[in-house]
Each structure stands twice: as C-alpha cells, then as structure tokens.
Amino acid sequence: MFIRTEKNLKDFIRFYPIVSTLVIIHLALWFFINFLQLPIGLRFFQWGAGYNLGIHNGEYWRLVTPIFLHGDFMHALFNSFSLVLFGPALEQMLGKFKFLVAYFAAGIIGNLATYLIEPTAFYSHIGASGAIFGLFGVYVYMVLFRKDLIDQANAQIVMVISIIGLIMTFLRPGINIYAHIxxxxxxxxxxxxxxxxxxxxxxxRNQSNRNDGNPVQFNSNRWNKRRVLPRGTGKTAIWIVLGILVLLGIMSRIL
Structure with missing residues (x-):
C-alpha cells in the first residue's frame, strides 16, 4: 500500500489525480509566497493563515485555507511527501469524492479544535498535518475494525507510524497539537x-485501468515474480517510512 510501484510520474498522476493536485498546490503556493515573495502572495498568506482572532471575527475561511499553506520549503516538502506515501491507497479505495471528504473534513476538524481550545487569541497556524493525520485515523480504523481491507504487514506499518507521529506531536516544539490530535x-x-x-x-487495479494503447498480455511468470522479494523488505520499508515521519514531525512548524 505504501511502496510506490508506478512506472513514472505520468502514471502516478493518472492513477492518483487528487493526491497529485494537492501536492502541486502545496508546492506552487510555497513557490509563489516564500520563494518569489510576491506582494500578492504575501497578502494571500496573511489572508489564509489560521488566525484565532480572525476566525472569531467571522473569517471562517481560515478553517480551510491553512491546509494549503506551509511555513518553509521543508515543511511543504515533507507534508507533500507524506501525502504521496499515504494518500494513494486511500484515493484508490475511497474514490476521489470520499477521499476529498476525508482529507478536508479532518483538516477542518483539526483547525476548528485549534480555534475552540487554544486560549491565545493571536495564535496562528498553517500546514496540512491535521488533514494527513486524518488519513492515519482512517487507516487505524481499518486496522481495528476492517481487517478485510488491510493486510498484517501494512497494519503494523500504520500502527507504528501513528504511534510515533502522536509521540512526536507532543515532543517537538512549535507543533499545532490540537490539529494533529x-x-x-x-x-x-x-x-x-x-x-x-x-x-x-x-x-x-491500476494496471488494468492503464490506457497506453498496449494490449494486456498474460505473463506466466507474473506470480512467481511477486514471491521473490528478498527477506527483510517489509522491515526495511517500515524503517524508511518511520524515518520520513520523524522528519515530518521535526519540520512541522506553526507561524
């Protein structure tokens, strides 16, 4: 579920258009706001950041727009990379509409909780971490109640990542704890x-939906090839993903 098998970027975009679009938006906004530092980009940043006093004064769009904004390149990069790792499986399983509902509903719930619980009126926050943690929440529900949708190896990855991610939420300074939780x-x-x-x-399922003009042919060695993965591949994948999550926690920041 979490190891990419697409042949190229074009295939990834074709199979997972929602995840691809979200990543493009993350990086494009960072480029225009932080790299080019255009006045219109800086105004958009100020207009879109989560700001408790602004929400209190009726600027309710600030419950949504922080999901698209990031403080620096590493913040945008690691949130986007995390979405690339964990979003595709859910986009295929849920479909485009329900995936968008899961992603934005989780992000909005996290931002709303920040507004309701955080006592500081001038508190500001940005980032897609709350929405990404919402995807983890869906995966954990699978592990606990829908075991027919996830195998044991991926279930172990999900639980380890979720536990480490929640621990990092409380250990690292400058993280919006309420959005994550x-x-x-x-x-x-x-x-x-x-x-x-x-x-x-x-x-x-992706391969069966491929539309590159080549007929689908049966390969008698297909199933044998699937069984020749070296031992330890699963454990290696766990530690790679774990390391990425740790970096995500380190790079996450609020304003």
Whole structure:
C-alpha cells in the first residue's frame, strides 16, 4: 500500500489525480509566497493563515485555507511527501469524492479544535498535518475494525507510524497539537461511513485501468515474480517510512 510501484510520474498522476493536485498546490503556493515573495502572495498568506482572532471575527475561511499553506520549503516538502506515501491507497479505495471528504473534513476538524481550545487569541497556524493525520485515523480504523481491507504487514506499518507521529506531536516544539490530535480523531470517526462498500487497495487495479494503447498480455511468470522479494523488505520499508515521519514531525512548524 505504501511502496510506490508506478512506472513514472505520468502514471502516478493518472492513477492518483487528487493526491497529485494537492501536492502541486502545496508546492506552487510555497513557490509563489516564500520563494518569489510576491506582494500578492504575501497578502494571500496573511489572508489564509489560521488566525484565532480572525476566525472569531467571522473569517471562517481560515478553517480551510491553512491546509494549503506551509511555513518553509521543508515543511511543504515533507507534508507533500507524506501525502504521496499515504494518500494513494486511500484515493484508490475511497474514490476521489470520499477521499476529498476525508482529507478536508479532518483538516477542518483539526483547525476548528485549534480555534475552540487554544486560549491565545493571536495564535496562528498553517500546514496540512491535521488533514494527513486524518488519513492515519482512517487507516487505524481499518486496522481495528476492517481487517478485510488491510493486510498484517501494512497494519503494523500504520500502527507504528501513528504511534510515533502522536509521540512526536507532543515532543517537538512549535507543533499545532490540537490539529494533529483532532485531525486524527476526525478521520477515525468518519472512517466507518467512508469505508462502506470499498475494496482493498490493489496495484493490479491500476494496471488494468492503464490506457497506453498496449494490449494486456498474460505473463506466466507474473506470480512467481511477486514471491521473490528478498527477506527483510517489509522491515526495511517500515524503517524508511518511520524515518520520513520523524522528519515530518521535526519540520512541522506553526507561524
């Protein structure tokens, strides 16, 4: 589920258009706001950042727009990379509409909790971490209640990542704790509805949907090739993903 098997970037964009679009938006906004530092970009940043006093004064769009904004390149890069790792499987399983519901509902719930619980009126925050933690919440629901949708190896990866991510939330300074925690809770709470009538993730489903003009041919060695993965591959993948999550926690910052 979490190891990319697409042949190239074009395939990834074709199979996972929502994840691809979100990543493009993250990086494009960072480029225009932080790199080019255009006046219009800086105004958009000020207009879109989560700001408790602004929300209190009726600027409710600030519950949504912080999901697209990031403080620096590493913040945007690691959140986007995390989305590339964990978003595709859910986009295939849920479909485009329900994936968007899961992502933005979790992000909004995290931002709303920040507004309601954080006592500082001038508190500001940005980042997609709350929405990404919502995806973790959906995965954890699978592990606990929909074991038919996730195998044991991927379930172990999900649980390790979720635990480490939640621990990092409390250990690193400058992290919006409420967005992480309540984004996770939001994804978990919505998972029962979102996961109704879905099929497990399968990379073969992508191949069957390929439209590159080449006929699909049967390969008699196909199944044998799937069984020759070296031992330890799963453990290696766990530690790679774990390291990425740790970096994500280190790079996450609020304003």
């Amino acid at each position: 309540f984004g996770f809770i939001g994804g978990f709470a919505l998972a029962r509805i979102l996961l109704s009538n879905v099929k497990p993730f399968s990379p073969w």
